[in-house]
Amino acid sequence: MYHIIINPASRSGRGLKIWKEQIEPALHQSAVPYRSYFSRAAGDIARITSEILSSHDQADAVSPLTLIILGGDGTVNEALAGIKDPSRVILGYIPTGSSNDLARALRLPKNPLSALELILHNGHVVSMDLGCVTHSDGEKRLFAVSCGIGFDAAVCREALHSPMKDLLNKLGLGKLTYLGIGLKQLFAAKAASCSLSLDCVPATHINRVLFVTFMIHPYEGGGFMFCPHADACDGLLSLCAVGDIPKPLVLTALPAAFWGKHYFLKGIALYKGASAHIESSRPLWVHTDGEVTRMSASFSVSCLPNALKIIIS
Secondary structure (H helix, E strand, O other): EEEEEEOOOOHHHHHHHHHHHHHHHHHHOOOEEEEEEEEEOOHHHHHHHHHHHHHHHOOOOOEEEEHHHHHOHHHHHHHOOOOOOOOHEEEEEEEEEOOHHHHHHHOOOOHHHHHHHHHHHEEEEEEEEEEEEEEEOOOOEEEOOOEEEHHHHHHHHHHHHHHHHHHHHEEEHHHHHHHHHHHHHHOOOOOOEEEEEEEEOOOOOOEEEEEEEEOOOOEEEEEOOOOOOOOOOOOOEEEEEEEEEHHHHHHHHHHHHHHEEEEEOOOEEEEOOOEEEEEEEEEEEEEEEEEEEEEEEEEEEEEEEEEEEEEEE
């Protein structure tokens, strides 16, 4: 039995159309047993996921449950928020978001029917790392792709509410959303400093931090390769810290980040570690997989090795 969670609003409302016109007919044609669930408001996906797993655990305490997500990176992140024990889940992913950085890193098919075929017949299950953010008040949140504080989170927050994003997605130009908002946020960002420590090593201080991103996979923000050598199976976080750089110079680094060539600029540093802690001089926006739920001035990030089973080619 497959449990399929659909985000009908993904890809600017095309998620529902993809489900009705492609995925659902293919499931019926193949006589595949499944149950479908639809999100309608914020928080629905975490709640639905939690309820599915609770019912599964009551019925069968041995085998993991196969959960299929039809949506974007944010939909996967919301599903993770409803999973207390990721080892109880095998995840299949049909990417229908605007960024699709998880699918890009895992080389999943862009075509929804090809992604479904991979899940049902041609794929194999592998284990990948997850990240976990722990805020100073004890709140925790898992992420599959990346977590960031500062500029990249502010871009994600504005993009989530941008009518321009819907328009550009319909035109197949979704990347321009993040580029345009990124330029705006770059020059609107107010100065802040931070200290960053990894694996209990004494902290590095950044006087004027633009952003720090903690990554499981190489890509975020619709294809920016901020950590080109990030490996989802090495048990480590890859970090890209950007600070103490004149803002106009950042404009030369952002395009290069699409190819992972941005480290030529002094002030952009790459780190690796199993855990990290960051403290900023004032609260900044924080995102997990592009989902922005709060501001924070102090939190820790850890890598959870081989925490999630996922179907890939």
